[in-house]
Amino acid sequence: MATAAQMGRPREHRVDRAIAKAVRELLSERDYPSLTVDAVATRAGVGKAAIYRRYATKQEMTFSVLLHDARDQAAADTGSLKGDLLALTTQIADQLAESSAGVMAGLLADVYADPALAERFERTFLAVERSNVAALIDRAVVRGELTHRPDPVVLHVLLLGPMFAWLIMLDEDPARASELAAVVVEVIHKALASGTLSTDPREERADDDPA
């Protein structure tokens, strides 16, 4: 599932990072509705074409940068299931905490107002995020930490959900997010270890080489 960026193209990485930095900076200076692709291109020092090669719309660009720049994120291999769960949950929480609840809610409203963007969100970001969860499960199976594969869709929502609700729905203190992430991981790790989570309905396909 490695993307072009993950396979190593340093110049593209630099452009990705410049765009992401510009989006974050601009959203700390103005609100989400007044963010423009023009302003991001100027701030990042790149052409608008470089942005549009990556993102079809301002909304997709913002979603990608703020919520989950999936192109740049493999799930960390920390050497243990619990470590991997904490790394992934912390990564999700850190990104959600970068933007305000209002920015994220406005962005989500835009995404769902545009069926094409909603479909693109599903097909790109969500698919990659779930494949990160699937890779984490595969590594745990290889290590012998799991004897069955839980459904990655369910595991993903159990890790993401509390962080998303804490930061975006409830607008709670981001400083307590890492504490919550640790609780979530403790609870989910125990559930996985005891076989509480249901088995992936696509188990029969899970013997594919996850590399």
Place this chain on the structure above:
Amino acid sequence: MATAAQMGRPREHRVDRAIAKAVRELLSERDYPSLTVDAVATRAGVGKAAIYRRYATKQEMTFSVLLHDARDQAAADTGSLKGDLLALTTQIADQLAESSAGVMAGLLADVYADPALAERFERTFLAVERSNVAALIDRAVVRGELTHRPDPVVLHVLLLGPMFAWLIMLDEDPARASELAAVVVEVIHKALASGTLSTDPREERADDDPA
């Protein structure tokens, strides 16, 4: 923590229900930005004053009806901790599933665009929802099912989060929400039973009569 409505005022209950029904019907016929208090009053057969006695704005009315009409909801006492957890999580999921992801995201964006509404959301709905969780914990302690009181704020976000992310952020199949709720409850009940969840930092205040 019982509100006036919970203490039993049948006429007020009927008006509450008529408003809620009108909001739900209208949002199935038109999108969220074009919903008005006038249209809700007409559909519900009540005066606008009756609506404004309950809700300061269209946004608060919609939030109350769609997300959590806390005034009308005590947490169900099913006789067991696991039953109570499932009843509460199912209640949250059923209400989230009533409206589309787009409606809910637009509403959240409106809430966070208005500091007074955000504060009101925190003070009314969220406070009541958390007191429902606290009451559920108190009942389990009285039954002897829990020997410590977990933090109700944390327990609330662990129950709410996956349902919220499933239905609103990820726009997933509402038909699978009850299946997810059962998984969430199984996982959280085991965590509570094994003492995995941290203790309420306000433990010293928890001896108050929860009735």
